[in-house]
Amino acid sequence: MSRMVILMALMLVFATAPVLAQPGWVQMAPFTGPGADTGCALCTGNATEPGGYKQCIWLLHGGSNWFERYDVTGHAWERMADIPGDAVGWGGALAYVPDPFAYPWPRGLVFALKGKNTPDFKVYCPDNNAWVSLLPVPQNVTAGGALCYGGEVVVDGLRCAILYALTGQSNQDGGYFYRYLFPEAPSSDPGAGHWEKLGLIRDPVSPGAALAWNPVFDPTQWLWVLTAFVGNISNLWQYINPFGPPFWRQFFCTTWNQNKGACMTGFNLLGDSRPCVAMLYGSGHVDPAGDWWCDLHWPVHGTFDRQADTPLEVDSGSALAYVVTQEAFVPTPFIYAEFGRQDPPSRSFYRLKVPTSSGSGTQSSGTAAQTATRVQTLAGRDQTRFVVSGQAGTVRIKILSSAGRVVAALSTSPSAGRAEFVWSHKGVPSGVYLYAVSGVSGVLTGKVMVVR
Numbered sequence: 001m002s003r004m005v006i007l008m009a010l011m012l013v014f015a016t017a018p019v020l021a022q023p024g025w026v027q028m029a030p031f032t033g034p035g036a037d038t039g040c041a042l043c044t045g046n047a048t049e050p051g052g053y054k055q056c057i058w059l060l061h062g063g064s065n066w067f068e069r070y071d072v073t074g075h076a077w078e079r080m081a082d083i084p085g086d087a088v089g090w091g092g093a094l095a096y097v098p099d100p101f102a103y104p105w106p107r108g109l110v111f112a113l114k115g116k117n118t119p120d121f122k123v124y125c126p127d128n129n130a131w132v133s134l135l136p137v138p139q140n141v142t143a144g145g146a147l148c149y150g151g152e153v154v155v156d157g158l159r160c161a162i163l164y165a166l167t168g169q170s171n172q173d174g175g176y177f178y179r180y181l182f183p184e185a186p187s188s189d190p191g192a193g194h195w196e197k198l199g200l201i202r203d204p205v206s207p208g209a210a211l212a213w214n215p216v217f218d219p220t221q222w223l224w225v226l227t228a229f230v231g232n233i234s235n236l237w238q239y240i241n242p243f244g245p246p247f248w249r250q251f252f253c254t255t256w257n258q259n260k261g262a263c264m265t266g267f268n269l270l271g272d273s274r275p276c277v278a279m280l281y282g283s284g285h286v287d288p289a290g291d292w293w294c295d296l297h298w299p300v301h302g303t304f305d306r307q308a309d310t311p312l313e314v315d316s317g318s319a320l321a322y323v324v325t326q327e328a329f330v331p332t333p334f335i336y337a338e339f340g341r342q343d344p345p346s347r348s349f350y351r352l353k354v355p356t357s358s359g360s361g362t363q364s365s366g367t368a369a370q371t372a373t374r375v376q377t378l379a380g381r382d383q384t385r386f387v388v389s390g391q392a393g394t395v396r397i398k399i400l401s402s403a404g405r406v407v408a409a410l411s412t413s414p415s416a417g418r419a420e421f422v423w424s425h426k427g428v429p430s431g432v433y434l435y436a437v438s439g440v441s442g443v444l445t446g447k448v449m450v451v452r
Contacts, residue, residue, distance in 0.1 A: 024308035025350045028336070031070070032077045035345025036338050037063035039092030039115050040317035041147075044265075044336075046098075047126040048107040055323060057336055058110050058124075060094050062317045063087055067124070070336075070349070072323055081129045089116025090207070090316075091145025091168045097161050100152070100184060109190055111163055111180075117142045121180075123190045137167060138195050139176055144168035144209035144231050148266070150179065151215060151224055158183040160193075164226055164239075166201075166209050175205030175230055177239075198239075201248055206231030207316070208258040208282045212266030214275030214299060225299045227266065227277050229258040234398075234438070235406075238299060250405075251299070252445055253398050253436040256281040261340045265320040270333045270356045275299050278307075278322065278335045278354070283315045294335075294352065303445070311350060315340040322354075375437050377448050382426040384448050388419040388437055395419040399448075400434040407433065425450050 039062025047054045047069065055072040058080075065082040092115040098108040107126065111134075114120040119136035150162035163180040170176055177200060182193025208231035216223040226239040226246075234253040239246050261282030269276045277297045294307040318340035324333045333354040339346070378385040388395050399408040407428065410421050425433075430452045436445045 025311045025337075025352050027311070028349045028351055029070075029075050029077060030347040031059055031068060031338070031349055032079060032347070033059070033061050033066035033068055034064045035347055036317045036340050036342070037061065037345075038090050038316040038341065039063060039088040040319055040338060040340060041088075041092050041094040041112070042265075042319035042321040042336065042338065043094040043096040043110060044321045044323050045096030045108055045110055045126070053107065055325065056126075057321045057323065058094060058096065059319075059338070060088055060092055060112055062089065062092050072325055081124070081131060083112060083114065083122060083124075084131055084133075085114065085120060086116060086118070088112075088114050090143040091115025091117075091141040093141075093145050093147035093165075095147040095149045095163055097149050097163065097190075100159075111147065111190070113137065113141045113145050113147050113165065115141045115143075115145050115168070132191065134191055135193065135195065137165065138178065138197065139167045141165075142168040143207040143260075144175075144205040146209050146211040146228075148211040148213050148226070150213045150226060152184070153181070155181060155183075160184060164211055164213065166205050166211060166228070168209065169206050169231075170204050175201040175203060175209070177201060198246075199248055201228060201230055201237050202250070203230040203233060203235055203237070207260040208232060208262035210258070210262060210264045212264045212277045214266045214268060214277070216275055225275060227264065227297070227299050229254075229262050229264060229279075231258050231260075231262065233257055236297075250400065252434075253400075253438065254279070254281070254295070254297075254304070256438075259283055261315040261318040263314075263318050263320050265322045265335065267322040267333070267354075270324060270331060270354070278320055280310065280314045280318055280320060280337065280339075282318065282340075283313055296354070305355075308352060310337070310339060312339040312342060312346065312348060315342065317341050375435075375446060377435075377446070379448055379450075381452070383422055383424045384450075386421040386423070386435065386437065388414065388421075395437065397421050397423075397435060397437045399423055400436070402432055402434070 041060045043058050047056050057070040059068050064087050067083050068079045093113040095111045110124040112122050117140045119140050121134045121137050122131050124131050145168040146166040150164045160181045160183050165178045167176045177198045182190045210229040212227045228237040234257050236252045236254050238251040239248050259282035264277050264279045266277050279295045296305045321336045324331050334351045336351045376387040396411040412419050
């Protein structure tokens with residue numbers, strides 16, 4: 001091959017590949033369908049090709065029936081078969097279920113909730129580019145609908161795949177929550193599945209709700225954690241199965257409330273395999289900085305690390321996907337994102353490199369100009385004083401019981417880099433209480449003991 005041919009080939013590669021040297025979010029090839037709208041969803045999966053398989057990110061468009069995939073290696077979009085029926089709307093969601101029997105060429109199925117106050121539930125088969133209707137969700141899916149893959153479980157001797165779903169906005173005491181089970185053997189037929197209603201989340205589900213599933217330690221032992229946004233508030237819930245039947249618990253408070261457009265994606269951190277969740281907080285925050293916020297959250301330890309601010313406002317229809325690609329022959333993890341409705345409409349698509357280690361495991365800012373936060377607790381019989389240092393801007397604190405109930409919520413502005421809170425717990429039962437201090441540097445959590 002001549003030097004000229006080699007040079008032309010390299011020029012073509014650099015013309016189509018992203019600019020990797022740019023810090024923070026990097027703009028990728030724009031998607032080709034309608035601009036992002038309410039109900040847009042992303043998921044990561046694979047498509048089997050004659051020569052092997054493609055790493056793909058699947059995009060379901062809100063406000064239309066358009067469905068397309070992004071070739072992670074080729075940095076290009078391709079339109080696939082439209083999802084049949086009415087257009088996707090509020091509560092549209094995607095989840096990819098891998099096929100454990102297709103090794104060495106990973107392949108699987110893409111499941112979809114269409115939302116828009118319908119129970120429509122469908123599955124896309126990448127092998128034949130076709131959609132199939134499945135058993136409808138027991139309840140109509142609307143704003144706040146969410147769907148995620150939830151691993152595998154053995155039921156009556158059959159290995160079954162699990163999907164978890166929130167059906168969206170409710171005025172009930174808690175949010176409606178379901179799982180869909182279907183056997184992977186012997187038939188591998190997703191249509192053979194059925195829905196089961198599970199325990200309610202105690203908070204109502206609203207726009208901005210999201211789900212992310214992570215295996216913990218060893219997935220063969222069925223240890224896992226499901227993390228949930230519920231929308232409109234800062235409460236973060238976990239549906240956890242350490243060794244027995246799963247249950248909901250309010251684990252921590254997030255950096256900001258989750259409003260319309262809030263979303264998350266779960267993965268296990270490359271390098272140390274710890275479960276991690278990437279989070280975007282949606283529009284509608286009191287503090288404008290919240291509209292451009294991305295966190296990494298470690299569910300087991302309850303810590304948050306702020307990442308680079310998003311290049312566009314996070315709004316209705318935003319979505320995230322996690323992919324590990326080969327960059328210079330080195331496995332490199334990325335978060336891919338579209339940021340929902342924009343004015344004017346946008347087809348922009350971005351990615352953010354994920355750190356391969358969580359470092360100290362404590363909260364930190366995504367910008368060097370902001371300082372780390374330290375919380376000191378001074379406990380007494382009838383009150384506990386919290387001293388927050390090295391923090392700028394409004395600082396908030398929530399005190400929670402071991403059952404997850406908020407027993408106190410305070411806010412203040414620091415003076416000379418120091419903020420103080422006094423929690424009067426006279427008459428409060430003895431026991432261990434959790435605190436969550438939030439501000440521009442993220443969230444710090446810990447425990448305080450009340451002793452009578």
